[in-house]
Amino acid sequence: MREPTINALVSPEGSLEILSSHEVNRLKDRSEGGLYRLFRQCALAVLNTGVETDDCKALMESHADFDVRLVPQPRGLKLELINAPAHAFVDGEMLRAIREHLFSVLRDIVYLHSLPETASGFRRDNPEDITNLVFHILRNARVLEPGRQPDLVVCWGGHSIGHDEYQYSKEVGHQLGLRGLSIITGCGPGAMKGPMKGATIAHAKQRIKNGRYVGITEPGIIGAEAPNPIVNELVIMPDIEKRLEAFVRSGHGVIVFPGGVGTAEEILYLLGILLHPNNADLPFPVVFTGQKENAEYFEMIDKFIRNALGDEAAAKYDIIIDDPVRVAQTMKQGMKDVGTFRRAMQDAYYFNWMLEIDPVFQLPFEPTHESMLALPLHRDQPPHLIAANLRKAFSGIVAGNVKENGIRQVQEKGPFEISGDPTLIEPLEAMLEQFVAQNRMKLPGSTGYKPCYRIVGGPA
Numbered sequence: 001m002r003e004p005t006i007n008a009l010v011s012p013e014g015s016l017e018i019l020s021s022h023e024v025n026r027l028k029d030r031s032e033g034g035l036y037r038l039f040r041q042c043a044l045a046v047l048n049t050g051v052e053t054d055d056c057k058a059l060m061e062s063h064a065d066f067d068v069r070l071v072p073q074p075r076g077l078k079l080e081l082i083n084a085p086a087h088a089f090v091d092g093e094m095l096r097a098i099r100e101h102l103f104s105v106l107r108d109i110v111y112l113h114s115l116p117e118t119a120s121g122f123r124r125d126n127p128e129d130i131t132n133l134v135f136h137i138l139r140n141a142r143v144l145e146p147g148r149q150p151d152l153v154v155c156w157g158g159h160s161i162g163h164d165e166y167q168y169s170k171e172v173g174h175q176l177g178l179r180g181l182s183i184i185t186g187c188g189p190g191a192m193k194g195p196m197k198g199a200t201i202a203h204a205k206q207r208i209k210n211g212r213y214v215g216i217t218e219p220g221i222i223g224a225e226a227p228n229p230i231v232n233e234l235v236i237m238p239d240i241e242k243r244l245e246a247f248v249r250s251g252h253g254v255i256v257f258p259g260g261v262g263t264a265e266e267i268l269y270l271l272g273i274l275l276h277p278n279n280a281d282l283p284f285p286v287v288f289t290g291q292k293e294n295a296e297y298f299e300m301i302d303k304f305i306r307n308a309l310g311d312e313a314a315a316k317y318d319i320i321i322d323d324p325v326r327v328a329q330t331m332k333q334g335m336k337d338v339g340t341f342r343r344a345m346q347d348a349y350y351f352n353w354m355l356e357i358d359p360v361f362q363l364p365f366e367p368t369h370e371s372m373l374a375l376p377l378h379r380d381q382p383p384h385l386i387a388a389n390l391r392k393a394f395s396g397i398v399a400g401n402v403k404e405n406g407i408r409q410v411q412e413k414g415p416f417e418i419s420g421d422p423t424l425i426e427p428l429e430a431m432l433e434q435f436v437a438q439n440r441m442k443l444p445g446s447t448g449y450k451p452c453y454r455i456v457g458g459p460a
Helices: 021-028 036-046 058-063 096-112 127-140 163-178 190-205 238-251 259-273 290-309 323-344 367-374 385-402 402-411 422-436
Strands: 005-010 067-073 076-085 152-156 180-187 213-218 234-236 253-256 286-290 319-322 416-418 453-455
Touching: 021 096, 036 067, 036 076, 036 096, 036 286, 058 259, 096 127, 096 234, 127 238, 152 259, 163 180, 163 190, 163 286, 163 323, 180 190, 180 367, 190 213, 190 385, 213 238, 234 290, 234 319, 234 323, 253 259, 253 323, 259 319, 259 385, 259 402, 259 422, 286 290, 290 319, 290 422, 319 323, 367 385, 367 416, 385 402, 385 416, 385 422, 385 453, 422 453
Parallel strands: 152 180, 152 253, 180 213, 213 234, 253 286, 286 319, 416 453
Antiparallel strands: 005 076, 067 076
16 A cells, blocks of 8 residues: 655755756756756655665656656745655654755756856866866765864665664664764665664764764665665765765775675775775775674675785775774774875865776766676786776666666566676676575565576676
8 A cells, every 4th residue: 555645845954945047947857858857766765765665666656646846936946746755744844854855966966967067178088077076066065074084984785684784783883973983874774874873872972963974875776775864964976986986085984784786886896996006005994894693794705805806905904793892993093094194195184085096987887788798807907997897797786676777677678697707707696696695685575586687607
């Protein structure tokens, strides 16, 4: 049975109060080049904050009659919502956090689609321009705080985790918060919500009133991972590559909890970047952690990394099992090291300009049946390129699992096919099988997982 809906007129909350007539017209434009469909999709995802779903296509179809309209006012604008999910309201009033998120979505979509048109000489395939775009989006969203000491810990991990793993991630967040550290995640449920929830309690205990719970997402994933209710700074990046760059540029260290293909994609992105020779001396603390029951999981991840990328990649992270205090202490010390280094190099605390990111990690990869099969998954290339191409393989599987366009492609043409060197492909297949066996591909309770990929073997 479908839940109740509500019609409402909503005023701005903090992010964007005025629009030009040109911007309003683009947001109303329902054609292929307009912004209406994108805004509607992201708005609906935000309105479903707290709902347990990871199927963007199903979410859109179940709310086919939802509509959002801009209502210009003499002193700003309002949004008219038609058939909005009722759980986003209390006694007819929209929850303040959801209202903030709704206008954050509007702010980022409008800004993103106006900046490239006005930026002189902007090139979408130029590494420096891409980094500048990431910077400008984060600055416009007021995520970058000059003068604040390094304290943002990126937490990655699965949206599909069990209760015990969630509780562990929450305890790690609690220990981080007790030490004055804040959290930045992909903003969804599971291991993205747990650290934030733990940190909120710790910040309250320490009377920290400016604790940060930053959520960074992108249009393709927001419908599958709606912002959790704790996020107090939401940013919509244009694609997964810029989302990942935003994490490593604005965060000061990374903690990885158990997860599935999305977490594997993030790990390979991070290690591929840290393997660049120009980044060898940059302090960037990375910790893989979980309960004692997760020890075998991280042994599997570690073995996969060493096989694919070598021991040098494995030297970039620590594995800490069942010890939230030690994880937090490691991150706290890492923050001090980052601060000392940035001061010595006269680099900003709030944005890691010195981090070298190869263009292969920046240019958007569009998963299709043709592009997935064509991925060069072989050993005749540097380790960072192996990492980049494996990252793309995992990105395609994420798309096939939860993104509307990816799900539709798989439904129409069958699973994505992946081919390559057996010494890379066979361990990849084994790890994917473990993700399926451990229910890390879809939310708990989802009816049997049907793989959106097929390993076909042979040279790429």
